[in-house]
Amino acid sequence: MPIPFVLASQSPARLATLRAAGVDPEVIVSDVDEDAALAHAREAHLASGLGELAFDDSVLVLAQAKAEVVADGYETQALVLGCDSMLEIDGEILGKPGDPATAIARWQTMRGRVGVLHTGHWIVDDRPGGSGATVGATASTTVRFADLSDDEIEAYVATGEPLHVAGAFTVDSLGGPYVESIDGDYHAVVGVSLPLLRHLLGACGVAFHELWRDSVRG
Known part of the structure; x- marks a missing residue:
């Protein structure tokens, strides 16, 4: 039997x-108020004399909030990501x-340029007799975007895909060519990040x- 594992995210990707x-996780979507969580973290960061909260720390704050809300608010008894x-x-x-208007404006800014996609990961070990660990880290990846024409941007945005994903793009679906x-x-x-997840699980x-479904195991 695989170790119980919960994904605290509604992302199909x-x-x-x-x-x-x-891995076949149970999906439990958190009801975290992301704006409030970030505002609180930024205030605490400034109050401690550390200055502005960096973007790679911001995604970590939200990842932690999502994992902890699900671990604390549900009978998970699992590893919660x-x-x-x-x-x-x-x-x-x-x-x-x-x-759509915002997505078009975003792509007009992004096209032909380079950005950094920050993805925060946080695990709470909520298993009975587990480690009790609560650990996280951020994976930051440089992305170079194609120099799209206005027609290409409008066609992509019209699919609806960019509207509800970070940065208004995917790499594994319709946005891949761009x-x-x-x-x-x-x-x-x-x-x-699967390699980063492996390291966090190790902690x-x-x-x-140990998370593999039974049909994968030899």
Whole structure:
């Protein structure tokens, strides 16, 4: 039997990535108020004299909040993984655009340029007799975008795909042709870094293969 594992995210791409790696997590979506969680973290960071909260720390704050809310608010008794992603370009964050006009404007900014996709990961070990660990880290990957024409941008946005994903793009679906190259972990751009997840599981005393579904095991 695999070790119980919960994904605290509604991202289909994260779920598909984990399933392709042999893991079938239970999905429990957190109800975290992301704006409030970030505002609180930023205030605490400034009050401690550490200055502004960095983008790679911001995604970690949200990943931790999601994992902890699910671990504390549900009878999980499992390893709980929370994730969050943000795209950084020129010192600014481009999150989920939410509407077509914003998505078009984002792509007009992104085309032909390079950004950094930050994906925070946080695990809470909520298992009875488990390690009790709560650990996290961020994977940051450089992404070079194609120089799209206005027609290409409008056609892509019209599919609806860019509206509800960080940075208004995917690399594993319709947005794939518009990503020229990646420097770093491909899976982190999709939504969950499998190598980083392996390291975080190790900090909980768990090997990645212990999450594999029974049909994968030899």
